[in-house]
Amino acid sequence: MAKEELKIIKKAELTNNCPECFNQELQLTFYQKHKYHSLYHQTSGEVTHEIKCKTCHSVIYPVSWTQDIERVFDFYRKMVTPDRATIKFTMLFYILILILIVLVAGSFYLYLQKLI
Numbered sequence: 001m002a003k004e005e006l007k008i009i010k011k012a013e014l015t016n017n018c019p020e021c022f023n024q025e026l027q028l029t030f031y032q033k034h035k036y037h038s039l040y041h042q043t044s045g046e047v048t049h050e051i052k053c054k055t056c057h058s059v060i061y062p063v064s065w066t067q068d069i070e071r072v073f074d075f076y077r078k079m080v081t082p083d084r085a086t087i088k089f090t091m092l093f094y095i096l097i098l099i100l101i102v103l104v105a106g107s108f109y110l111y112l113q114k115l116i
Contacts (some may be wrong), residue, residue, distance in 0.1 A: 006031035007047065010080050014072055018053040018062045022051035025054035026074065032082045039093040049077070 013025035028051050033044040051060040051069070065073070 002035050002037040005034045005036065009047065009082055010076070012076050014051070014069070016058065016066065016072060017070050018058075019060060019066065020053060020058045021056040023055040026060065026069075027052050027054055028076055030076070030080045030082075032040065039090055041088045041090065043083050043086050043088075045082065047080065047082050049073070072075050072105075 009030045009032050011030075012028045015024050015028055017024055018026055028049065031048045031050070033046045035042040035044065035067070051065075053060060054059070054107055057072070060069070
């Protein structure tokens, strides 16, 4: 079974007011999805974000953003450079492919020996 993990790309401290408690301790975090499987490691191109207040520990959703928060978010979104979307195969994958090739070649050899 594949295990999905959100890795942090960038964290930023914002000085905007929280819409819930009106303190100036917001944290903006950008995440990128990584999927780990026994045969491969996949990095997705999908980037997600979260704004959280450090004082009241509430997540600030885009519905309650002010114009100032939107401007700062757009600024930081342009600065984020995610990793390329790639798939990297593990050593187990290559070993299984090698075993499969050996089995096919061996069975083909045995088949040819019976015909002669």
